[in-house]
Amino acid sequence: MxxxxxxxxxxxxxxxxxxxxxxxxxxxxxxxxxxxxxxxxxxxxxxxxxxxxxxxxxxxxxxxxxxxxxxxxxxxxxxxxxxxxxxxxxxxxxxxxxxxxxxxxxxxxxxxxxxxxHVFRFANVVRKVRDLYDDGYFGDVYYVTLRWTHQTEPIDGTDVLWDLLPHPLDILNFVARDWPDDAVVIGDACRRPDRLEFATASLEFEEFTAVVQLSWVDPVRRRQLEIVGAERSAVVECVDQTIDVAGTAPDPIDVVKNNTIxxxxxxxxxxxxxxxxxxxxxxxxxxxxxxxxxxxxxxx
Incomplete structure:
Protein backbone atom coordinates (compact mmCIF):
# COMPACT_ATOMS: atom_id res chain seq x y z
CA MET A 1 0.00 0.00 0.00
CA HIS A 118 -10.69 13.59 14.77
CA VAL A 119 -7.41 12.60 16.36
CA PHE A 120 -8.38 12.97 20.03
CA ARG A 121 -10.74 10.00 19.93
CA PHE A 122 -7.56 7.98 19.44
CA ALA A 123 -5.96 9.33 22.64
CA ASN A 124 -5.79 6.81 25.47
CA VAL A 125 -6.83 9.50 27.95
CA VAL A 126 -10.07 10.25 26.07
CA ARG A 127 -10.83 6.56 25.75
CA LYS A 128 -10.27 6.20 29.49
CA VAL A 129 -12.67 9.06 30.19
CA ARG A 130 -15.31 7.32 28.08
CA ASP A 131 -14.83 4.11 30.05
CA LEU A 132 -15.17 6.02 33.34
CA TYR A 133 -18.27 7.82 32.07
CA ASP A 134 -19.85 4.52 30.96
CA ASP A 135 -19.11 2.97 34.37
CA GLY A 136 -20.81 5.85 36.22
CA TYR A 137 -17.52 6.81 37.86
CA PHE A 138 -18.47 10.48 38.09
CA GLY A 139 -22.04 9.86 39.23
CA ASP A 140 -24.60 12.16 37.65
CA VAL A 141 -22.63 14.57 35.49
CA TYR A 142 -23.70 18.15 36.21
CA TYR A 143 -21.70 19.85 33.50
CA VAL A 144 -18.62 19.55 31.31
CA THR A 145 -16.23 22.34 30.34
CA LEU A 146 -13.75 22.19 27.49
CA ARG A 147 -11.12 24.88 26.90
CA TRP A 148 -9.48 24.94 23.48
CA THR A 149 -7.35 28.06 23.28
CA HIS A 150 -4.13 29.39 21.82
CA GLN A 151 -2.82 32.57 20.26
CA THR A 152 -2.57 32.79 16.50
CA GLU A 153 -3.17 35.22 13.68
CA PRO A 154 -6.63 35.07 12.08
CA ILE A 155 -6.73 32.27 9.52
CA ASP A 156 -8.08 33.04 6.06
CA GLY A 157 -11.10 31.04 4.94
CA THR A 158 -12.21 29.95 8.39
CA ASP A 159 -12.99 31.17 11.92
CA VAL A 160 -12.47 29.97 15.47
CA LEU A 161 -15.59 27.78 15.42
CA TRP A 162 -14.54 25.85 12.31
CA ASP A 163 -10.90 25.73 13.39
CA LEU A 164 -11.18 24.72 17.06
CA LEU A 165 -14.69 23.43 17.81
CA PRO A 166 -14.47 20.14 15.85
CA HIS A 167 -12.17 18.51 18.44
CA PRO A 168 -14.17 19.40 21.60
CA LEU A 169 -17.41 18.50 19.84
CA ASP A 170 -16.02 15.15 18.73
CA ILE A 171 -14.70 14.40 22.22
CA LEU A 172 -18.15 15.08 23.66
CA ASN A 173 -19.76 12.83 21.06
CA PHE A 174 -17.16 10.11 21.61
CA VAL A 175 -17.52 10.12 25.41
CA ALA A 176 -21.31 10.55 25.67
CA ARG A 177 -22.31 8.98 22.33
CA ASP A 178 -24.64 11.92 21.85
CA TRP A 179 -25.01 15.20 19.97
CA PRO A 180 -26.24 18.50 21.43
CA ASP A 181 -29.95 19.24 21.22
CA ASP A 182 -29.55 22.99 21.57
CA ALA A 183 -26.79 25.61 21.54
CA VAL A 184 -26.20 29.19 22.62
CA VAL A 185 -23.01 30.84 21.35
CA ILE A 186 -21.46 34.17 22.24
CA GLY A 187 -18.41 35.32 20.31
CA ASP A 188 -16.73 38.19 18.53
CA ALA A 189 -13.80 39.34 16.43
CA CYS A 190 -10.81 41.21 17.82
CA ARG A 191 -8.39 42.06 15.05
CA ARG A 192 -10.40 41.46 11.88
CA PRO A 193 -14.13 42.21 11.69
CA ASP A 194 -14.73 39.33 9.26
CA ARG A 195 -13.28 36.61 11.51
CA LEU A 196 -14.83 35.23 14.70
CA GLU A 197 -11.77 34.89 16.94
CA PHE A 198 -13.20 33.83 20.30
CA ALA A 199 -16.43 32.18 21.33
CA THR A 200 -18.13 30.42 24.20
CA ALA A 201 -20.69 27.77 23.29
CA SER A 202 -23.23 26.34 25.73
CA LEU A 203 -24.34 22.96 24.39
CA GLU A 204 -27.30 21.06 25.81
CA PHE A 205 -26.92 17.28 25.81
CA GLU A 206 -29.45 14.82 27.17
CA GLU A 207 -27.33 13.99 30.24
CA PHE A 208 -25.46 17.26 30.89
CA THR A 209 -24.62 20.77 29.74
CA ALA A 210 -21.26 21.38 28.08
CA VAL A 211 -19.54 24.76 27.93
CA VAL A 212 -16.83 25.07 25.28
CA GLN A 213 -14.42 28.01 25.38
CA LEU A 214 -12.57 28.73 22.13
CA SER A 215 -9.97 31.39 21.43
CA TRP A 216 -7.37 32.47 18.91
CA VAL A 217 -6.29 35.37 21.14
CA ASP A 218 -5.67 33.70 24.50
CA PRO A 219 -1.89 33.52 25.12
CA VAL A 220 -2.31 30.26 27.07
CA ARG A 221 -2.54 27.11 24.97
CA ARG A 222 -5.14 24.76 26.45
CA ARG A 223 -6.57 21.44 25.36
CA GLN A 224 -8.51 20.68 28.52
CA LEU A 225 -11.64 18.80 29.54
CA GLU A 226 -13.25 19.21 32.97
CA ILE A 227 -16.06 16.96 34.17
CA VAL A 228 -18.06 17.92 37.27
CA GLY A 229 -20.12 15.09 38.69
CA ALA A 230 -22.08 14.20 41.82
CA GLU A 231 -19.51 11.61 42.95
CA ARG A 232 -16.26 12.76 41.43
CA SER A 233 -14.90 15.48 39.21
CA ALA A 234 -11.83 15.47 37.02
CA VAL A 235 -9.59 17.74 34.99
CA VAL A 236 -8.29 16.01 31.88
CA GLU A 237 -5.30 17.31 29.92
CA CYS A 238 -5.97 15.99 26.44
CA VAL A 239 -2.44 16.46 25.03
CA ASP A 240 -0.43 15.53 28.13
CA GLN A 241 -2.97 12.70 28.69
CA THR A 242 -3.38 13.08 32.44
CA ILE A 243 -6.48 12.87 34.65
CA ASP A 244 -6.58 14.75 37.95
CA VAL A 245 -9.51 13.47 40.03
CA ALA A 246 -11.25 15.26 42.90
CA GLY A 247 -14.22 14.21 45.00
CA THR A 248 -15.20 11.42 47.37
CA ALA A 249 -12.27 9.00 47.85
CA PRO A 250 -10.58 9.80 44.54
CA ASP A 251 -8.38 7.08 43.15
CA PRO A 252 -5.31 7.94 41.09
CA ILE A 253 -5.85 7.13 37.45
CA ASP A 254 -2.81 6.19 35.42
CA VAL A 255 -3.00 6.64 31.67
CA VAL A 256 -0.33 5.35 29.32
CA LYS A 257 0.19 8.21 26.88
CA ASN A 258 0.04 7.09 23.27
CA ASN A 259 0.99 8.58 19.91
CA THR A 260 -2.43 9.59 18.63
CA ILE A 261 -1.32 10.43 15.09
Missing part, protein backbone atom coordinates in the same frame (compact mmCIF):
# COMPACT_ATOMS: atom_id res chain seq x y z
CA UNK A 2 1.26 3.47 -0.93
CA UNK A 3 0.18 6.41 1.23
CA UNK A 4 0.21 10.03 0.08
CA UNK A 5 0.24 12.95 2.50
CA UNK A 6 -1.25 16.07 0.90
CA UNK A 7 -0.34 19.36 2.56
CA UNK A 8 3.02 19.51 4.31
CA UNK A 9 2.71 22.39 6.72
CA UNK A 10 3.51 21.90 10.41
CA UNK A 11 0.74 19.34 10.96
CA UNK A 12 1.21 17.62 7.64
CA UNK A 13 4.91 17.09 8.33
CA UNK A 14 4.07 15.38 11.62
CA UNK A 15 1.57 13.15 9.85
CA UNK A 16 4.11 12.37 7.12
CA UNK A 17 6.73 11.36 9.69
CA UNK A 18 4.38 8.78 11.22
CA UNK A 19 3.59 7.18 7.87
CA UNK A 20 7.32 7.13 7.08
CA UNK A 21 7.97 5.25 10.33
CA UNK A 22 5.19 2.80 9.52
CA UNK A 23 6.75 2.26 6.09
CA UNK A 24 10.15 1.64 7.68
CA UNK A 25 8.48 -0.97 9.91
CA UNK A 26 6.99 -2.71 6.88
CA UNK A 27 3.38 -1.70 7.57
CA UNK A 28 3.11 0.17 4.25
CA UNK A 29 5.11 0.00 1.03
CA UNK A 30 5.77 3.68 0.39
CA UNK A 31 4.88 7.22 1.44
CA UNK A 32 4.80 10.18 -0.91
CA UNK A 33 4.40 13.88 -0.17
CA UNK A 34 2.39 16.52 -1.99
CA UNK A 35 2.38 20.30 -1.61
CA UNK A 36 2.08 23.19 -4.01
CA UNK A 37 4.97 24.91 -2.18
CA UNK A 38 8.36 23.52 -3.26
CA UNK A 39 9.82 24.75 0.04
CA UNK A 40 7.48 22.50 2.01
CA UNK A 41 8.45 19.53 -0.15
CA UNK A 42 12.14 20.25 0.43
CA UNK A 43 11.59 20.35 4.19
CA UNK A 44 10.55 16.68 4.49
CA UNK A 45 12.92 13.73 4.72
CA UNK A 46 12.40 10.14 3.67
CA UNK A 47 9.77 10.51 0.96
CA UNK A 48 9.68 7.85 -1.72
CA UNK A 49 8.54 10.62 -4.07
CA UNK A 50 7.26 14.20 -3.88
CA UNK A 51 4.80 16.03 -6.09
CA UNK A 52 3.43 19.52 -6.51
CA UNK A 53 0.51 18.13 -8.50
CA UNK A 54 -2.57 16.54 -6.92
CA UNK A 55 -3.13 14.44 -10.05
CA UNK A 56 0.37 12.97 -9.93
CA UNK A 57 -0.08 12.18 -6.24
CA UNK A 58 -3.36 10.39 -6.85
CA UNK A 59 -1.72 8.33 -9.59
CA UNK A 60 1.14 7.36 -7.25
CA UNK A 61 -0.85 6.63 -4.05
CA UNK A 62 -3.48 4.08 -3.08
CA UNK A 63 -4.70 6.27 -0.22
CA UNK A 64 -4.19 9.87 0.88
CA UNK A 65 -4.21 11.72 4.19
CA UNK A 66 -5.25 15.32 3.47
CA UNK A 67 -3.72 18.00 5.73
CA UNK A 68 -4.43 21.13 3.69
CA UNK A 69 -6.37 24.26 4.67
CA UNK A 70 -10.06 23.88 5.47
CA UNK A 71 -11.36 25.46 2.26
CA UNK A 72 -9.53 22.93 0.10
CA UNK A 73 -10.79 19.80 1.88
CA UNK A 74 -13.90 19.32 -0.23
CA UNK A 75 -12.41 19.68 -3.74
CA UNK A 76 -9.36 17.57 -2.90
CA UNK A 77 -11.37 14.78 -1.26
CA UNK A 78 -13.93 14.82 -4.07
CA UNK A 79 -11.20 14.45 -6.70
CA UNK A 80 -9.48 11.69 -4.72
CA UNK A 81 -12.66 9.67 -4.26
CA UNK A 82 -13.53 10.01 -7.94
CA UNK A 83 -10.10 8.56 -8.74
CA UNK A 84 -10.93 5.58 -6.47
CA UNK A 85 -8.48 6.60 -3.76
CA UNK A 86 -9.18 6.06 -0.06
CA UNK A 87 -9.12 9.28 1.99
CA UNK A 88 -8.46 10.40 5.54
CA UNK A 89 -9.49 14.06 5.64
CA UNK A 90 -8.40 16.29 8.50
CA UNK A 91 -11.09 18.10 10.48
CA UNK A 92 -13.37 19.70 9.65
CA UNK A 93 -14.46 17.41 6.85
CA UNK A 94 -15.77 20.43 4.93
CA UNK A 95 -17.08 23.93 5.71
CA UNK A 96 -20.61 23.13 4.52
CA UNK A 97 -22.96 20.35 5.58
CA UNK A 98 -24.14 19.66 2.02
CA UNK A 99 -20.58 19.12 0.84
CA UNK A 100 -19.84 16.92 3.84
CA UNK A 101 -22.74 14.58 3.16
CA UNK A 102 -21.92 14.61 -0.54
CA UNK A 103 -18.46 13.22 0.25
CA UNK A 104 -20.04 10.51 2.43
CA UNK A 105 -22.38 9.55 -0.43
CA UNK A 106 -19.56 9.65 -2.98
CA UNK A 107 -17.35 7.38 -0.87
CA UNK A 108 -20.23 4.91 -0.56
CA UNK A 109 -20.93 4.99 -4.30
CA UNK A 110 -17.28 4.40 -5.16
CA UNK A 111 -16.74 1.78 -2.45
CA UNK A 112 -13.92 3.79 -0.87
CA UNK A 113 -12.87 4.41 2.72
CA UNK A 114 -13.45 7.99 3.88
CA UNK A 115 -12.43 8.98 7.40
CA UNK A 116 -12.41 12.24 9.33
CA UNK A 117 -9.29 13.24 11.25
CA UNK A 262 0.26 7.00 14.72
CA UNK A 263 -2.82 5.28 16.17
CA UNK A 264 -5.08 7.18 13.78
CA UNK A 265 -2.83 6.31 10.82
CA UNK A 266 -2.84 2.63 11.80
CA UNK A 267 -6.63 2.72 12.04
CA UNK A 268 -6.83 4.20 8.53
CA UNK A 269 -4.56 1.51 7.12
CA UNK A 270 -6.53 -1.22 8.90
CA UNK A 271 -9.81 0.15 7.54
CA UNK A 272 -8.44 0.02 4.00
CA UNK A 273 -7.13 -3.53 4.43
CA UNK A 274 -10.30 -4.91 6.06
CA UNK A 275 -13.01 -2.70 4.57
CA UNK A 276 -14.28 -2.07 8.11
CA UNK A 277 -14.79 1.66 8.70
CA UNK A 278 -16.73 1.83 11.95
CA UNK A 279 -14.47 3.68 14.39
CA UNK A 280 -13.71 6.95 12.64
CA UNK A 281 -15.98 7.00 9.62
CA UNK A 282 -16.83 10.16 7.72
CA UNK A 283 -20.38 10.02 9.08
CA UNK A 284 -18.96 11.31 12.36
CA UNK A 285 -17.14 14.07 10.52
CA UNK A 286 -20.22 15.01 8.50
CA UNK A 287 -22.41 15.14 11.61
CA UNK A 288 -19.80 17.38 13.27
CA UNK A 289 -19.95 19.73 10.28
CA UNK A 290 -23.74 19.64 10.47
CA UNK A 291 -23.72 20.69 14.14
CA UNK A 292 -21.16 23.48 13.64
CA UNK A 293 -23.07 24.76 10.63
CA UNK A 294 -26.16 24.97 12.83
CA UNK A 295 -24.25 26.52 15.73
CA UNK A 296 -23.12 29.32 13.41
CA UNK A 297 -26.72 30.46 13.19
CA UNK A 298 -26.84 30.79 16.98
CA UNK A 299 -23.88 33.17 17.42
CA UNK A 300 -24.78 36.35 19.30
Missing amino acids: KIGVIGLGSWGRRVFEEYARLRDEGVTDAVVGCDTDPGQLAAIDGADATYESLEETLEAADAVHVCTNNESHYPIAQRALRSDTDVLLEKPLTLDRRNAYHLVELASERGRILQSG RTEAQNFINAIETGQNTFNSAIVGARTVDVIDEIHTEVR
Whole structure:
Protein backbone atom coordinates (compact mmCIF):
# COMPACT_ATOMS: atom_id res chain seq x y z
CA MET A 1 0.00 0.00 0.00
CA LYS A 2 1.26 3.47 -0.93
CA ILE A 3 0.18 6.41 1.23
CA GLY A 4 0.21 10.03 0.08
CA VAL A 5 0.24 12.95 2.50
CA ILE A 6 -1.25 16.07 0.90
CA GLY A 7 -0.34 19.36 2.56
CA LEU A 8 3.02 19.51 4.31
CA GLY A 9 2.71 22.39 6.72
CA SER A 10 3.51 21.90 10.41
CA TRP A 11 0.74 19.34 10.96
CA GLY A 12 1.21 17.62 7.64
CA ARG A 13 4.91 17.09 8.33
CA ARG A 14 4.07 15.38 11.62
CA VAL A 15 1.57 13.15 9.85
CA PHE A 16 4.11 12.37 7.12
CA GLU A 17 6.73 11.36 9.69
CA GLU A 18 4.38 8.78 11.22
CA TYR A 19 3.59 7.18 7.87
CA ALA A 20 7.32 7.13 7.08
CA ARG A 21 7.97 5.25 10.33
CA LEU A 22 5.19 2.80 9.52
CA ARG A 23 6.75 2.26 6.09
CA ASP A 24 10.15 1.64 7.68
CA GLU A 25 8.48 -0.97 9.91
CA GLY A 26 6.99 -2.71 6.88
CA VAL A 27 3.38 -1.70 7.57
CA THR A 28 3.11 0.17 4.25
CA ASP A 29 5.11 0.00 1.03
CA ALA A 30 5.77 3.68 0.39
CA VAL A 31 4.88 7.22 1.44
CA VAL A 32 4.80 10.18 -0.91
CA GLY A 33 4.40 13.88 -0.17
CA CYS A 34 2.39 16.52 -1.99
CA ASP A 35 2.38 20.30 -1.61
CA THR A 36 2.08 23.19 -4.01
CA ASP A 37 4.97 24.91 -2.18
CA PRO A 38 8.36 23.52 -3.26
CA GLY A 39 9.82 24.75 0.04
CA GLN A 40 7.48 22.50 2.01
CA LEU A 41 8.45 19.53 -0.15
CA ALA A 42 12.14 20.25 0.43
CA ALA A 43 11.59 20.35 4.19
CA ILE A 44 10.55 16.68 4.49
CA ASP A 45 12.92 13.73 4.72
CA GLY A 46 12.40 10.14 3.67
CA ALA A 47 9.77 10.51 0.96
CA ASP A 48 9.68 7.85 -1.72
CA ALA A 49 8.54 10.62 -4.07
CA THR A 50 7.26 14.20 -3.88
CA TYR A 51 4.80 16.03 -6.09
CA GLU A 52 3.43 19.52 -6.51
CA SER A 53 0.51 18.13 -8.50
CA LEU A 54 -2.57 16.54 -6.92
CA GLU A 55 -3.13 14.44 -10.05
CA GLU A 56 0.37 12.97 -9.93
CA THR A 57 -0.08 12.18 -6.24
CA LEU A 58 -3.36 10.39 -6.85
CA GLU A 59 -1.72 8.33 -9.59
CA ALA A 60 1.14 7.36 -7.25
CA ALA A 61 -0.85 6.63 -4.05
CA ASP A 62 -3.48 4.08 -3.08
CA ALA A 63 -4.70 6.27 -0.22
CA VAL A 64 -4.19 9.87 0.88
CA HIS A 65 -4.21 11.72 4.19
CA VAL A 66 -5.25 15.32 3.47
CA CYS A 67 -3.72 18.00 5.73
CA THR A 68 -4.43 21.13 3.69
CA ASN A 69 -6.37 24.26 4.67
CA ASN A 70 -10.06 23.88 5.47
CA GLU A 71 -11.36 25.46 2.26
CA SER A 72 -9.53 22.93 0.10
CA HIS A 73 -10.79 19.80 1.88
CA TYR A 74 -13.90 19.32 -0.23
CA PRO A 75 -12.41 19.68 -3.74
CA ILE A 76 -9.36 17.57 -2.90
CA ALA A 77 -11.37 14.78 -1.26
CA GLN A 78 -13.93 14.82 -4.07
CA ARG A 79 -11.20 14.45 -6.70
CA ALA A 80 -9.48 11.69 -4.72
CA LEU A 81 -12.66 9.67 -4.26
CA ARG A 82 -13.53 10.01 -7.94
CA SER A 83 -10.10 8.56 -8.74
CA ASP A 84 -10.93 5.58 -6.47
CA THR A 85 -8.48 6.60 -3.76
CA ASP A 86 -9.18 6.06 -0.06
CA VAL A 87 -9.12 9.28 1.99
CA LEU A 88 -8.46 10.40 5.54
CA LEU A 89 -9.49 14.06 5.64
CA GLU A 90 -8.40 16.29 8.50
CA LYS A 91 -11.09 18.10 10.48
CA PRO A 92 -13.37 19.70 9.65
CA LEU A 93 -14.46 17.41 6.85
CA THR A 94 -15.77 20.43 4.93
CA LEU A 95 -17.08 23.93 5.71
CA ASP A 96 -20.61 23.13 4.52
CA ARG A 97 -22.96 20.35 5.58
CA ARG A 98 -24.14 19.66 2.02
CA ASN A 99 -20.58 19.12 0.84
CA ALA A 100 -19.84 16.92 3.84
CA TYR A 101 -22.74 14.58 3.16
CA HIS A 102 -21.92 14.61 -0.54
CA LEU A 103 -18.46 13.22 0.25
CA VAL A 104 -20.04 10.51 2.43
CA GLU A 105 -22.38 9.55 -0.43
CA LEU A 106 -19.56 9.65 -2.98
CA ALA A 107 -17.35 7.38 -0.87
CA SER A 108 -20.23 4.91 -0.56
CA GLU A 109 -20.93 4.99 -4.30
CA ARG A 110 -17.28 4.40 -5.16
CA GLY A 111 -16.74 1.78 -2.45
CA ARG A 112 -13.92 3.79 -0.87
CA ILE A 113 -12.87 4.41 2.72
CA LEU A 114 -13.45 7.99 3.88
CA GLN A 115 -12.43 8.98 7.40
CA SER A 116 -12.41 12.24 9.33
CA GLY A 117 -9.29 13.24 11.25
CA HIS A 118 -10.69 13.59 14.77
CA VAL A 119 -7.41 12.60 16.36
CA PHE A 120 -8.38 12.97 20.03
CA ARG A 121 -10.74 10.00 19.93
CA PHE A 122 -7.56 7.98 19.44
CA ALA A 123 -5.96 9.33 22.64
CA ASN A 124 -5.79 6.81 25.47
CA VAL A 125 -6.83 9.50 27.95
CA VAL A 126 -10.07 10.25 26.07
CA ARG A 127 -10.83 6.56 25.75
CA LYS A 128 -10.27 6.20 29.49
CA VAL A 129 -12.67 9.06 30.19
CA ARG A 130 -15.31 7.32 28.08
CA ASP A 131 -14.83 4.11 30.05
CA LEU A 132 -15.17 6.02 33.34
CA TYR A 133 -18.27 7.82 32.07
CA ASP A 134 -19.85 4.52 30.96
CA ASP A 135 -19.11 2.97 34.37
CA GLY A 136 -20.81 5.85 36.22
CA TYR A 137 -17.52 6.81 37.86
CA PHE A 138 -18.47 10.48 38.09
CA GLY A 139 -22.04 9.86 39.23
CA ASP A 140 -24.60 12.16 37.65
CA VAL A 141 -22.63 14.57 35.49
CA TYR A 142 -23.70 18.15 36.21
CA TYR A 143 -21.70 19.85 33.50
CA VAL A 144 -18.62 19.55 31.31
CA THR A 145 -16.23 22.34 30.34
CA LEU A 146 -13.75 22.19 27.49
CA ARG A 147 -11.12 24.88 26.90
CA TRP A 148 -9.48 24.94 23.48
CA THR A 149 -7.35 28.06 23.28
CA HIS A 150 -4.13 29.39 21.82
CA GLN A 151 -2.82 32.57 20.26
CA THR A 152 -2.57 32.79 16.50
CA GLU A 153 -3.17 35.22 13.68
CA PRO A 154 -6.63 35.07 12.08
CA ILE A 155 -6.73 32.27 9.52
CA ASP A 156 -8.08 33.04 6.06
CA GLY A 157 -11.10 31.04 4.94
CA THR A 158 -12.21 29.95 8.39
CA ASP A 159 -12.99 31.17 11.92
CA VAL A 160 -12.47 29.97 15.47
CA LEU A 161 -15.59 27.78 15.42
CA TRP A 162 -14.54 25.85 12.31
CA ASP A 163 -10.90 25.73 13.39
CA LEU A 164 -11.18 24.72 17.06
CA LEU A 165 -14.69 23.43 17.81
CA PRO A 166 -14.47 20.14 15.85
CA HIS A 167 -12.17 18.51 18.44
CA PRO A 168 -14.17 19.40 21.60
CA LEU A 169 -17.41 18.50 19.84
CA ASP A 170 -16.02 15.15 18.73
CA ILE A 171 -14.70 14.40 22.22
CA LEU A 172 -18.15 15.08 23.66
CA ASN A 173 -19.76 12.83 21.06
CA PHE A 174 -17.16 10.11 21.61
CA VAL A 175 -17.52 10.12 25.41
CA ALA A 176 -21.31 10.55 25.67
CA ARG A 177 -22.31 8.98 22.33
CA ASP A 178 -24.64 11.92 21.85
CA TRP A 179 -25.01 15.20 19.97
CA PRO A 180 -26.24 18.50 21.43
CA ASP A 181 -29.95 19.24 21.22
CA ASP A 182 -29.55 22.99 21.57
CA ALA A 183 -26.79 25.61 21.54
CA VAL A 184 -26.20 29.19 22.62
CA VAL A 185 -23.01 30.84 21.35
CA ILE A 186 -21.46 34.17 22.24
CA GLY A 187 -18.41 35.32 20.31
CA ASP A 188 -16.73 38.19 18.53
CA ALA A 189 -13.80 39.34 16.43
CA CYS A 190 -10.81 41.21 17.82
CA ARG A 191 -8.39 42.06 15.05
CA ARG A 192 -10.40 41.46 11.88
CA PRO A 193 -14.13 42.21 11.69
CA ASP A 194 -14.73 39.33 9.26
CA ARG A 195 -13.28 36.61 11.51
CA LEU A 196 -14.83 35.23 14.70
CA GLU A 197 -11.77 34.89 16.94
CA PHE A 198 -13.20 33.83 20.30
CA ALA A 199 -16.43 32.18 21.33
CA THR A 200 -18.13 30.42 24.20
CA ALA A 201 -20.69 27.77 23.29
CA SER A 202 -23.23 26.34 25.73
CA LEU A 203 -24.34 22.96 24.39
CA GLU A 204 -27.30 21.06 25.81
CA PHE A 205 -26.92 17.28 25.81
CA GLU A 206 -29.45 14.82 27.17
CA GLU A 207 -27.33 13.99 30.24
CA PHE A 208 -25.46 17.26 30.89
CA THR A 209 -24.62 20.77 29.74
CA ALA A 210 -21.26 21.38 28.08
CA VAL A 211 -19.54 24.76 27.93
CA VAL A 212 -16.83 25.07 25.28
CA GLN A 213 -14.42 28.01 25.38
CA LEU A 214 -12.57 28.73 22.13
CA SER A 215 -9.97 31.39 21.43
CA TRP A 216 -7.37 32.47 18.91
CA VAL A 217 -6.29 35.37 21.14
CA ASP A 218 -5.67 33.70 24.50
CA PRO A 219 -1.89 33.52 25.12
CA VAL A 220 -2.31 30.26 27.07
CA ARG A 221 -2.54 27.11 24.97
CA ARG A 222 -5.14 24.76 26.45
CA ARG A 223 -6.57 21.44 25.36
CA GLN A 224 -8.51 20.68 28.52
CA LEU A 225 -11.64 18.80 29.54
CA GLU A 226 -13.25 19.21 32.97
CA ILE A 227 -16.06 16.96 34.17
CA VAL A 228 -18.06 17.92 37.27
CA GLY A 229 -20.12 15.09 38.69
CA ALA A 230 -22.08 14.20 41.82
CA GLU A 231 -19.51 11.61 42.95
CA ARG A 232 -16.26 12.76 41.43
CA SER A 233 -14.90 15.48 39.21
CA ALA A 234 -11.83 15.47 37.02
CA VAL A 235 -9.59 17.74 34.99
CA VAL A 236 -8.29 16.01 31.88
CA GLU A 237 -5.30 17.31 29.92
CA CYS A 238 -5.97 15.99 26.44
CA VAL A 239 -2.44 16.46 25.03
CA ASP A 240 -0.43 15.53 28.13
CA GLN A 241 -2.97 12.70 28.69
CA THR A 242 -3.38 13.08 32.44
CA ILE A 243 -6.48 12.87 34.65
CA ASP A 244 -6.58 14.75 37.95
CA VAL A 245 -9.51 13.47 40.03
CA ALA A 246 -11.25 15.26 42.90
CA GLY A 247 -14.22 14.21 45.00
CA THR A 248 -15.20 11.42 47.37
CA ALA A 249 -12.27 9.00 47.85
CA PRO A 250 -10.58 9.80 44.54
CA ASP A 251 -8.38 7.08 43.15
CA PRO A 252 -5.31 7.94 41.09
CA ILE A 253 -5.85 7.13 37.45
CA ASP A 254 -2.81 6.19 35.42
CA VAL A 255 -3.00 6.64 31.67
CA VAL A 256 -0.33 5.35 29.32
CA LYS A 257 0.19 8.21 26.88
CA ASN A 258 0.04 7.09 23.27
CA ASN A 259 0.99 8.58 19.91
CA THR A 260 -2.43 9.59 18.63
CA ILE A 261 -1.32 10.43 15.09
CA ARG A 262 0.26 7.00 14.72
CA THR A 263 -2.82 5.28 16.17
CA GLU A 264 -5.08 7.18 13.78
CA ALA A 265 -2.83 6.31 10.82
CA GLN A 266 -2.84 2.63 11.80
CA ASN A 267 -6.63 2.72 12.04
CA PHE A 268 -6.83 4.20 8.53
CA ILE A 269 -4.56 1.51 7.12
CA ASN A 270 -6.53 -1.22 8.90
CA ALA A 271 -9.81 0.15 7.54
CA ILE A 272 -8.44 0.02 4.00
CA GLU A 273 -7.13 -3.53 4.43
CA THR A 274 -10.30 -4.91 6.06
CA GLY A 275 -13.01 -2.70 4.57
CA GLN A 276 -14.28 -2.07 8.11
CA ASN A 277 -14.79 1.66 8.70
CA THR A 278 -16.73 1.83 11.95
CA PHE A 279 -14.47 3.68 14.39
CA ASN A 280 -13.71 6.95 12.64
CA SER A 281 -15.98 7.00 9.62
CA ALA A 282 -16.83 10.16 7.72
CA ILE A 283 -20.38 10.02 9.08
CA VAL A 284 -18.96 11.31 12.36
CA GLY A 285 -17.14 14.07 10.52
CA ALA A 286 -20.22 15.01 8.50
CA ARG A 287 -22.41 15.14 11.61
CA THR A 288 -19.80 17.38 13.27
CA VAL A 289 -19.95 19.73 10.28
CA ASP A 290 -23.74 19.64 10.47
CA VAL A 291 -23.72 20.69 14.14
CA ILE A 292 -21.16 23.48 13.64
CA ASP A 293 -23.07 24.76 10.63
CA GLU A 294 -26.16 24.97 12.83
CA ILE A 295 -24.25 26.52 15.73
CA HIS A 296 -23.12 29.32 13.41
CA THR A 297 -26.72 30.46 13.19
CA GLU A 298 -26.84 30.79 16.98
CA VAL A 299 -23.88 33.17 17.42
CA ARG A 300 -24.78 36.35 19.30
